[in-house]
Amino acid sequence: MPMLDKMLERYYASRLNTLAVTAACLGVLGGFIRIFWFTPIDSYQGVVQKIFYIHLPCAIGAFTAFFGVFVASIAFLAVRKDVFDDLASSLAEVGVACCSLVLITGPIWAKPAWGAYWTWDNRLTTTLILWVLYVGYLLLRHLSLESEQGKRAAAVLGIIAFLDVPIVRMSVKWWRSIHPSVLSGRKGAGLDQPMAETLWISLVTFLFFFAVLLVERFALARAKTLLKKVRMQMEVC
Amino acid sequence: MSTLTATWALVQRDFMIEARSKEIFIPLGLFCLVLLLLFVFSLSPLPDQSRQLFPALYLTLLALSGILALEKAIERERRDDGLYGIVVSPVGLSSLYLGKTFSTLAFLFMVGIVSLPVFIAFLGLSLTWLQLLWVVWVEMLFLFGFSALGTLMTLLSWNVRARHVLLAVLLYPLMIPPLLASSSLMRQGLNGRFEMGSGWGSLLVGFDLLYFGMGLLLIEHVLEE
Amino acid sequence: MAQDTSPPLLEAVGVSKVLSERWVLRSVHLRLGQNERVLLYGPNGAGKTTLLKLLCGIQRPNSGHVRLFGHPIDQAPRASLRHLGLLLSRGFFAEELTLEENLHFFGKLYGMDKQSLDERIEGLFSWAGLEHARRSPVFTLSTGQRQRLALVRVRLHEPRLLILDEPFNGLDEEALGFARDLFVQPTTVLFTSHDLAFAKELATTVLLIKGGRIVAESEADNPALMNVVMEALA
Numbered sequence: 001m002p003m004l005d006k007m008l009e010r011y012y013a014s015r016l017n018t019l020a021v022t023a024a025c026l027g028v029l030g031g032f033i034r035i036f037w038f039t040p041i042d043s044y045q046g047v048v049q050k051i052f053y054i055h056l057p058c059a060i061g062a063f064t065a066f067f068g069v070f071v072a073s074i075a076f077l078a079v080r081k082d083v084f085d086d087l088a089s090s091l092a093e094v095g096v097a098c099c100s101l102v103l104i105t106g107p108i109w110a111k112p113a114w115g116a117y118w119t120w121d122n123r124l125t126t127t128l129i130l131w132v133l134y135v136g137y138l139l140l141r142h143l144s145l146e147s148e149q150g151k152r153a154a155a156v157l158g159i160i161a162f163l164d165v166p167i168v169r170m171s172v173k174w175w176r177s178i179h180p181s182v183l184s185g186r187k188g189a190g191l192d193q194p195m196a197e198t199l200w201i202s203l204v205t206f207l208f209f210f211a212v213l214l215v216e217r218f219a220l221a222r223a224k225t226l227l228k229k230v231r232m233q234m235e236v237c
Numbered sequence: 238m239s240t241l242t243a244t245w246a247l248v249q250r251d252f253m254i255e256a257r258s259k260e261i262f263i264p265l266g267l268f269c270l271v272l273l274l275l276f277v278f279s280l281s282p283l284p285d286q287s288r289q290l291f292p293a294l295y296l297t298l299l300a301l302s303g304i305l306a307l308e309k310a311i312e313r314e315r316r317d318d319g320l321y322g323i324v325v326s327p328v329g330l331s332s333l334y335l336g337k338t339f340s341t342l343a344f345l346f347m348v349g350i351v352s353l354p355v356f357i358a359f360l361g362l363s364l365t366w367l368q369l370l371w372v373v374w375v376e377m378l379f380l381f382g383f384s385a386l387g388t389l390m391t392l393l394s395w396n397v398r399a400r401h402v403l404l405a406v407l408l409y410p411l412m413i414p415p416l417l418a419s420s421s422l423m424r425q426g427l428n429g430r431f432e433m434g435s436g437w438g439s440l441l442v443g444f445d446l447l448y449f450g451m452g453l454l455l456i457e458h459v460l461e462e
Numbered sequence: 463m464a465q466d467t468s469p470p471l472l473e474a475v476g477v478s479k480v481l482s483e484r485w486v487l488r489s490v491h492l493r494l495g496q497n498e499r500v501l502l503y504g505p506n507g508a509g510k511t512t513l514l515k516l517l518c519g520i521q522r523p524n525s526g527h528v529r530l531f532g533h534p535i536d537q538a539p540r541a542s543l544r545h546l547g548l549l550l551s552r553g554f555f556a557e558e559l560t561l562e563e564n565l566h567f568f569g570k571l572y573g574m575d576k577q578s579l580d581e582r583i584e585g586l587f588s589w590a591g592l593e594h595a596r597r598s599p600v601f602t603l604s605t606g607q608r609q610r611l612a613l614v615r616v617r618l619h620e621p622r623l624l625i626l627d628e629p630f631n632g633l634d635e636e637a638l639g640f641a642r643d644l645f646v647q648p649t650t651v652l653f654t655s656h657d658l659a660f661a662k663e664l665a666t667t668v669l670l671i672k673g674g675r676i677v678a679e680s681e682a683d684n685p686a687l688m689n690v691v692m693e694a695l696a
Contacts, residue, residue: 077455077458129410129413132406132410133407133410133411136403136406136407136410137407139403139406140394140397140403140407143397143398143399143400143403144396144397144398145398145482147396147481147482148462148480149396149461149462150396150397152458152459152461153393153394153397153459155458156389156393156455156458156459157390157393157407159451159455160386160389160390160411160448160451160455161411163447163451164410164411164414167414167440167443167444167447168413168414170414170436170440171413171414171417171418171440172417174417174421174436174437174440175417228483231483232480232483232485235485242570243570243571246567246570246571250556250559250563250567253556253558253559253563254556254558254559257558257559257599258558313556316557317552317553317554317555317556317557317600318550318551318552318553318554319554319555319556321520321548321550321554322548322554322568322571322615323571324519324520325518325519325520325543325546325548326543326544326568326571326572327540327541327542327543327544327571327572327573328540328571329540461520461521461522462515462520462521
């Protein structure tokens with residue numbers, strides 16, 4: 001897709017990327033400041049509740065990224081353009097990074113709140129399985145040495161893994177569940193006004209950060225692919 | 238040449254090869270037995286516990302040994318490039334997938350049937366005929382999903398380095414839902430409840446159908462070199 | 463190649479293939495008309511086998527396209543593949559099964575009925591001198607016998623087009639004699655061989671391939687063939 005590559009080129013040539021990266025970092029920093037200094041402490045859970053402002057954006061980021069891998073994989077198998085493979089691999093990496101953060105922040109919060117680092121609860125278990133699946137996906141990509149066949153294999157896995165998510169979720173739900181559902185209830189876990197605002201701020205800043213991260217990663221993947229193409233063309237001449 | 242006739246030809250040939258070489262059935266059965274011994278020794282369950290443990294143990298051990306059957310089934314086709322012979326024949330690629338899925342299912346099912354009495358004896362279970370039938374039925378549904386997804390995943394990971402480990406790492410997490418579903422169904426059966434209409438029943442059947450369908454749909458992308 | 467107005471059985475247009483970041487084939491054009499017998503000759507690693515794999519659809523080209531029996535290869539109806547006979551370096555056999563069982567399996571894949579299949583196998587076994595081994599498992603065969611059996615498999619369903627990679631590998635004098643039969647019948651053949659002197663007798667055209675490109679083409683009965691070869695592959 002030459003148009004996309006042109007856009008990326010312009011994005012970097014105009015130094016817009018420096019601006020974006022700086023903004024993303026400052027945004028996250030600002031989010032932290034807001035979370036720790038300008039948000040009231042939860043009356044039941046205490047300070048540890050604050051981790052939730054980081055936990056939730058990461059979870060949303062991870063899930064969105066994995067959905068993106070699914071879509072990009074279908075597109076790759078349908079039209080076999082490298083750009084979709086690059087997109088899928090970048091999304092998977094960002095997704096695994098987010099998912100790892102979810103799995104790290106979750107237990108830190110859970111220990112004081114539930115009294116245990118880990119419980120075999122619905123969402124926790126689903127997230128863990130998801131993480132294993134996508135680390136496996138990255139492993140497959142790594143071990144197949146970027147061969148054409150490896151790219152197709154990764155795409156097939158990207159589709160299969162995502163289709164497994166609802167099934168995993170349903171099965172684990174019936175298995176057992178204690179995770180609080182924050183956003184579903186009208187009052188949820190009881191967020192008052194400033195806390196809800198902080199949540200929205202951190203959602204926006206973190207997701208923006210992940211998006212910038214994704215663009216950087218994707219541009220790198222594109223550059224690698226294009227470089228390879230140029231090298232191959234030079235060999236022909 | 239219809240898809241079904243071609244599938245049948247492939248399954249038939251797999252059975253003939255197995256009848257000569259016995260490289261799946263006997264090693265797998267033994268492996269299953271050895272694993273059972275390990276588990277029984279290390280867990281040393283009390284009689285009432287073993288009734289609870291049985292479904293999970295039985296299905297997990299079948300899944301553990303099943304991966305060997307999956308690899309053998311594909312290795313046979315790779316050894317003399319037999320896969321090419323089928324790919325360039327007028328037979329559709331879906332027949333290849335169907336053939337491999339059904340022969341793996343058949344082998345694993347037989348291993349399961351043969352090892353069932355051993356499990357029952359070692360764990361000291363007493364089952365009614367109905368419960369026995371139920372166990373076999375649920376086992377078949379589980380193994381069908383396992384073979385359908387496993388065949389696709391084995392072909393997918395074939396040309397990758399360290400493929401043996403990778404296959405296990407990729408396949409087992411995907412198999413968690415059907416494992417939960419079928420062990421719950423079996424446990425319900427052991428407690429005298431035989432219903433497929435519950436959530437677990439539809440989840441298991443849904444999983445089987447979904448991945449069987451995905452296999453048929455995606456096999457051509459996996460087979461192309 | 464001989465000019466021919468009938469549509470080609472096999473055609474490659476500007477086919478290129480990249481494998482592990484190397485150009486294995488670069489814009490290869492090839493046209494195989496009815497009853498042509500084309501020898502693909504070139505040094506090891508020239509891309510011969512890859513080209514054959516692309517032409518029968520085992521691999522897909524990175525650019526360019528292949529047409530088999532007039533259809534783009536990825537859309538060709540599966541039934542049209544019954545007119546293709548393919549021989550690669552390995553035989554596609556199940557080691558544990560007997561020669562007969564293996565051939566029956568392939569016969570079934572090609573939709574042959576039992577009666578004609580039995581007769582056909584009978585005939586081909588005596589052609590290839592394998593009657594005595596028909597009930598032995600394939601793994602007991604020697605290299606040469608395996609190659610004979612592979613030739614039998616290729617001819618089993620009477621294909622109109624043969625694609626053969628090194629068909630004479632491991633064959634003894636006697637086998638080389640009957641292997642010629644593959645070429646005298648009215649069939650179209652694309653084959654590779656490293657034995658130019660022997661193979662050119664069987665071909666109508668010789669294509670010279672080097673570094674993934676077709677570098678020269680010559681009539682097989684051209685008296686200056688050796689010079690062309692020396693020049694092109696030097």
